[in-house]
Amino acid sequence: MTDHHPTPDFRFRVDATDGQARTGAITMPRGVVRTPAFMPVGTAATVKAMYADQVRELGADIVLGNTYHLMLRPGAERMARLGGLHHFMRWDGPILTDSGGFQVMSLSALRKLDADGVTFRSHIDGTAHRMSPERSIEIQGLLGSDIQMQLDECVRLPAPPEAIEKAMRLSLRWAERCRTAFGEQPGKAMFGIVQGGDVPDLRVASARALVDLDLKGYAIGGLAVGEPQAVMLAMIETVEPHLPAHKPRYLMGVGTPDDLLRSVERGVDMFDCVMPTRAGRHGLAYTRHGRINLRNARHAEDTRPLDEASACPAARDYSRAYLHHLVRSDEILGMMLLTWNNLAYYQDLMAGMRAAIREGRFLTFAAETRAGWERAEA
Numbered sequence: 136m137t138d139h140h141p142t143p144d145f146r147f148r149v150d151a152t153d154g155q156a157r158t159g160a161i162t163m164p165r166g167v168v169r170t171p172a173f174m175p176v177g178t179a180a181t182v183k184a185m186y187a188d189q190v191r192e193l194g195a196d197i198v199l200g201n202t203y204h205l206m207l208r209p210g211a212e213r214m215a216r217l218g219g220l221h222h223f224m225r226w227d228g229p230i231l232t233d234s235g236g237f238q239v240m241s242l243s244a245l246r247k248l249d250a251d252g253v254t255f256r257s258h259i260d261g262t263a264h265r266m267s268p269e270r271s272i273e274i275q276g277l278l279g280s281d282i283q284m285q286l287d288e289c290v291r292l293p294a295p296p297e298a299i300e301k302a303m304r305l306s307l308r309w310a311e312r313c314r315t316a317f318g319e320q321p322g323k324a325m326f327g328i329v330q331g332g333d334v335p336d337l338r339v340a341s342a343r344a345l346v347d348l349d350l351k352g353y354a355i356g357g358l359a360v361g362e363p364q365a366v367m368l369a370m371i372e373t374v375e376p377h378l379p380a381h382k383p384r385y386l387m388g389v390g391t392p393d394d395l396l397r398s399v400e401r402g403v404d405m406f407d408c409v410m411p412t413r414a415g416r417h418g419l420a421y422t423r424h425g426r427i428n429l430r431n432a433r434h435a436e437d438t439r440p441l442d443e444a445s446a447c448p449a450a451r452d453y454s455r456a457y458l459h460h461l462v463r464s465d466e467i468l469g470m471m472l473l474t475w476n477n478l479a480y481y482q483d484l485m486a487g488m489r490a491a492i493r494e495g496r497f498l499t500f501a502a503e504t505r506a507g508w509e510r511a512e513a
């Protein structure tokens with residue numbers, strides 16, 4: 136496989152395909168993102184319970200930050216005065232930032248959306264804030280983001296088709312305004328976000344209109360909001376043929392290990408999800424043998440590690456009995472070790488997919504991976 140090095144501009148290369156699955160890399164000044172890629176979520180300038188060095192060592196090339204959280208605390212202008220998000224959190228690789236619209240609608244109180252943006256009150260201290268497409272891009276620039284997301288409106292499903300269409304068209308207008316505000320930034324990218332809910336015609340219209348804007352990458356939004364996996368997969372299948380093969384596809388907020396396998400199979404290149412980190416904090420371990428709830432009493436005297444074959448110390452060097460004890464005791468180390476294990480498992484899964492696609496055995500890899508989850512624990 137051709138090795139990849141950072142490049143002065145933003146470039147995406149597909150090295151191999153297997154069916155619709157692709158593997159390659161995004162190269163940019165701050166580093167190389169091997170695809171398919173999973174981005175650990177670093178919402179408030181930290182991947183919760185992890186040191187940035189650990190996140191890098193377990194194989195993550197890029198992390199996600201959130202405009203909504205960082206504009207409220209510590210503040211976009213303050214972050215710029217402090218040298219930007221990379222310096223602040225000691226992450227020197229690429230960072231992708233979400234634009235804030237989704238988080239405003241899912242986290243803030245008293246929000247009002249209009250044609251020019253969204254007005255809302257902070258969930259932290261109740262202060263009033265205004266976010267327009269231009270302000271969202273300005274904030275992402277102040278943070279120093281390498282891949283900036285357009286401001287969009289994500290409608291919660293189920294919703295009437297008229298509401299879905301209205302939000303999709305607003306998001307298209309905001310995509311144009313974000314592209315204008317972003318301008319030309321050679322080593323960086325602004326991605327559009329395909330909306331359209333669960334209405335195929337609206338999904339296609341959204342994708343085609345965004346492709347006409349000739350953006351550097353395309354996200355599929357409006358999913359992973361509680362809809363059945365079959366609906367999510369159907370929307371990927373609907374949108375994928377209308378997205379250019381030579382640009383990255385990013386499925387926002389996804390997902391479980393099974394979601395990742397099925398979405399990569401359908402041509403998705405990038406993912407982010409709070410699942411591995413959030414589950415780790417709640418005592419849940421993702422492993423090759425499936426998901427294990429360490430709170431369960433059956434682990435109380437189990438001296439085996441989570442996975443003796445793992446390169447991750449959290450998976451290899453600690454007994455399930457100890458992890459059970461930490462979780463039952465609400466010890467901070469329990470959250471740390473299970474977060475570490477989960478992120479390492481997710482990165483191992485992505486690395487396994489990349490190799491399998493290169494070797495033309497993706498479907499076999501997927502089947503073997505699922506079989507490993509089914510094999511009931513001894």
Ligand SMILES: CO[C@@H]1O[C@H](CNc2nc3cc4c(=O)[nH]c(N)nc4cc3[nH]2)[C@H]2OC(C)(C)O[C@@H]12
Nearest residue numbers: 234237241289356357358359360387388409410
């Ligand atoms: C497993 O954690 C829950 O699953 C949701 C992740 N699902 C998700 N879908 C998304 C869609 C969009 C979008 O359309 N546009 C923009 N800009 N960003 C988005 C971000 C998204 N993340 C989390 O969101 C809640 C709060 C529902 O719980 C988490």
